[in-house]
Amino acid sequence: MKFNKTYLILFSGMILWGMYPLFTHKFVLGIDPLFLVSVSTLIASIPFIIQLLIKKEFGQLFLQKNLKTLLFVALFTAIGHGFLFVGTKLTSGTNTGLLLQIEPIYSLILGVIFLGEIISSSQVGATLLMVIGAITIVYKGGVNLNLGDILVLFSPLMFQISHAVAKKLLNKGADIFLILAGR
Numbered sequence: 001m002k003f004n005k006t007y008l009i010l011f012s013g014m015i016l017w018g019m020y021p022l023f024t025h026k027f028v029l030g031i032d033p034l035f036l037v038s039v040s041t042l043i044a045s046i047p048f049i050i051q052l053l054i055k056k057e058f059g060q061l062f063l064q065k066n067l068k069t070l071l072f073v074a075l076f077t078a079i080g081h082g083f084l085f086v087g088t089k090l091t092s093g094t095n096t097g098l099l100l101q102i103e104p105i106y107s108l109i110l111g112v113i114f115l116g117e118i119i120s121s122s123q124v125g126a127t128l129l130m131v132i133g134a135i136t137i138v139y140k141g142g143v144n145l146n147l148g149d150i151l152v153l154f155s156p157l158m159f160q161i162s163h164a165v166a167k168k169l170l171n172k173g174a175d176i177f178l179i180l181a182g183r
Contacts, residue, residue: 010094021100024085025093033085041081060126060178069169070182071164080158083151090148099149101134103156107163114164 027036062065074122088096104127111117166179 018097020103021088021097022093024088025096028085028089033089034082037078037081037085041078044179045183048177052175052181053173057175057178060175061182066169066178066182069165071132071181073166073169073183076158076162076165080155080162083158086153087151087153087155088147089117091152095149096152098134099138099152100156102131102153103160104122105131106157106160108162109161114169128148 024036049058061070073099076148084096084100091099108117108119108124108127112119162183168178170176
């Protein structure tokens with residue numbers, strides 16, 4: 001079998017993404033969560049802003065036709081990160097990772113409502129099974145929601161709303177780098 005760097009990169013990315021809730025939990029215990037939201041959002045935008053500058057399209061961030069939609073995208077993304085980081089501080093990293101598994105439910109619901117997606121019963125069943133499994137592991141058969149768990153549960157909803165708004169902008173022909181820089 002030939003070694004393929006692409007698979008190594010994908011595998012490494014999956015490991016890092018899986019550890020994200022645990023790292024986030026450790027960081028927010030020592031650093032203000034809202035400071036982390038601000039810094040991480042700013043740092044994440046830099047490569048896309050540079051790309052817009054190289055393409056000489058930076059001014060599109062401030063065009064009236066894009067600005068209103070980009071503000072909603074950025075607002076829901078920031079609220080989602082705020083909920084995630086503050087919620088993670090109030091719950092465990094493991095709970096955060098498992099509770100984030102609710103995102104596919106939000107994706108299904110918002111896809112049907114805002115984007116007219118057609119969802120099969122097998123997709124709904126598989127998603128519900130995954131979410132029920134994660135919730136069963138987190139709560140071990142009982143219900144012990146705390147404020148951190150609730151904030152983490154609402155975090156993916158904010159991200160999915162941001163994605164739905166961004167998709168509408170993308171469908172209007174906006175550059176992907178514009179959306180990512182605005183986010």
